Amino acid sequence: MARKKTKKTGTNISARKSAGVRSAKMARSGSSGRGTDPARVRAILKGLDEAYPAPTCALKHENAFQLLIATILSAQCTDERVNQVTATLFPKYPNAKAFAYANPAELEQEIRPTGFFRNKTKSVMGASKKIVEEFHGEVPKTMEELLTLPGVARKTANVVLGTAFGIAAGIVVDTHVQRLSERLDLTKNTDPKKIEQDLMKVIPQDRWILFSHQLIWHGRRVCQARKPRCVECNLERLCYSRDKTN
Numbered sequence: 001m002a003r004k005k006t007k008k009t010g011t012n013i014s015a016r017k018s019a020g021v022r023s024a025k026m027a028r029s030g031s032s033g034r035g036t037d038p039a040r041v042r043a044i045l046k047g048l049d050e051a052y053p054a055p056t057c058a059l060k061h062e063n064a065f066q067l068l069i070a071t072i073l074s075a076q077c078t079d080e081r082v083n084q085v086t087a088t089l090f091p092k093y094p095n096a097k098a099f100a101y102a103n104p105a106e107l108e109q110e111i112r113p114t115g116f117f118r119n120k121t122k123s124v125m126g127a128s129k130k131i132v133e134e135f136h137g138e139v140p141k142t143m144e145e146l147l148t149l150p151g152v153a154r155k156t157a158n159v160v161l162g163t164a165f166g167i168a169a170g171i172v173v174d175t176h177v178q179r180l181s182e183r184l185d186l187t188k189n190t191d192p193k194k195i196e197q198d199l200m201k202v203i204p205q206d207r208w209i210l211f212s213h214q215l216i217w218h219g220r221r222v223c224q225a226r227k228p229r230c231v232e233c234n235l236e237r238l239c240y241s242r243d244k245t246n
């Protein structure tokens with residue numbers, strides 16, 4: 001009798017342990033819970049289409065190279081500030097060669113208003129030099145090649161591939177996409193790389209480019225970081241975030 005009780009308890013502990021491991025794994029993969037139910041995801045995408053039928057990139061650019069430079073400058077800076085800086089920067093430095101062999105001290109002062117100007121100068125000049133010397137002056141069109149450029153990580157590469165070339169290699173995860181993906185329960189992760197992997201599992205690939213533009217606009221206009229404007233949000237009925245306001 002005593003042996004039977006011990007065995008049963010052991011089984012329960014083991015079951016609880018494996019359930020715990022399972023739920024921890026699911027949480028890490030971001031695929032758990034009702035957040036990523038396909039019908040719910042479709043409803044979110046429909047709501048985003050209604051609110052933002054034709055969203056565009058807010059960084060002003062005329063070609064892939066300018067978009068690359070603007071995106072590097074946009075780290076920890078508003079798009080408006082970057083646009084102010086690039087309005088005089090791009091006419092002065094019309095191509096990769098001009099940036100690659102610029103006077104670093106001069107360039108530092110020119111991009112100073114965007115913050116982190118020393119590192120950004122190194123990235124801008126390093127990426128430009130590599131484009132001139134290894135890619136014949138053209139911005140490469142693959143994720144692998146873009147990631148070899150100094151100062152370019154997946155977010156920047158995804159912006160360039162998606163917006164400049166229409167290539168859906170991944171999903172841009174900036175601060176807005178990160179915050180909204182968490183609030184909309186599309187991920188349990190907080191690391192942008194893992195969030196991107198979670199989103200790529202639940203968002204159809206033909207929506208990847210549009211989806212990130214839409215979330216960025218929704219984050220700017222409605223689902224703002226400090227005080228989301230939930231009364232104006234057309235996703236409100238689908239959202240059960242703790243950050244919701246009345």
Ligand code: SF4
Nearest residue numbers: 223228230233236239
């Ligand atoms: S309901 Fe509020 S928290 Fe949820 S997505 Fe909309 S604005 Fe953001």
